[in-house]
Amino acid sequence: MPDWLAEYAALCAADRERGLPPEDLEHLAVASFLVGRDADVVPLRERALRLYVGRGEIERAVRCGFWCGYHLQNRGEVAQAQGWEQRLARMMTGRTTDTFEGMLLQVRAARLMMAGSGAAALPLFERSAEIADKGDDADLFTLAGLGRSRCLQMTGREADSTAALDEVMVHVVAGRAAPQVIGLAYCVMIDRSLGRFDLPRAREWTGALGRWVDEQRGMVPYRGSCLVHRAEILQLEGAWTDAARQAELACEQLARSGEAVIGAAQYRVGELARLRGQWEVAEAAYTRAASCGYEVQPGLARL
Secondary structure, three states: EEHHHHHHHHHHHHHHHHHHHHHHHHHHHHHHHHOOHHHHHHHHHHHHHHHHHOOOOOHHHHHHHHHHHHHHHHHHHHHHHHHHHHHHHHHHHOOOOOHHHHHHHHHHHHHHHHHHOHHHHHHHHHHHHHHHHHHOOOHHHHHHHHHHHHHHHOOHHHHHHHHHHHHHHHOOOOOOOOOOHHHHHHHHHHHHHHHHOOHHHHHHHHHHHHHHHHHOOOOOOOHHHHHHHHHHHHHHOHHHHHHHHHHHHHHHHHHHHHHOOOHHHHHHHHHHHHHHHOHHOOOHHHHHHHHHOOOOOOOOOOO
């Protein structure tokens, strides 16, 4: 069972004493993310990148840059993520390996998808997935599959979207991908299941996410997300009191970790208060959710 807090503390101590090699800086970046030290992730990856460049290991340096852009994109810092896309393209100039092509294709595809151009992004994700599969790169294959599934959904191909997501989850359940990728994949699968009102599938994957989180000692991300999903499932099953308790716990957890999904937790608190006739509590929760940038309709209109 991984102990991320212990790993984080040990690597930080070693870095203070003698400085870490790039491989260990990458491990520290992952540990930092998993214990809730988001602000440390990109600087650590960038330090590793510079050390790899100094050793002439450009492919490993590019992968560090890829993860910097991935992390920033997930945090909603799109401008900085696009800056990393340009930096990666410059680092790859004159180099034409499949790995380089797969990473750059995926970065460009993610930008197009986030801008609403699912049809344009889809072939880029598909080519990136082919490259990753050929090179047995579970991280890139999983991320490409998630993007491909989303683009298929955006273009109205729901059955193909579900099939793509099911294929991704084979790698996730096997634990072949990095922790930050596994957590994202679970959340995407659960959100998609809830969006289709497929409660059995949502319940199954929420349970799987909970078990995986419980095995990651010291992990902060995804704990709050898991509680939000549990609250929504309980609400749909009519267990409003239990659902409200889960939503409030999620708010407490997410307030400590600073995860962006706190808006979803506040919205869920508002929904459950509205259903139980607690009008003022509901309005306050919707207001907090809106202040986090979360869409509070249709709940607020219903209130």
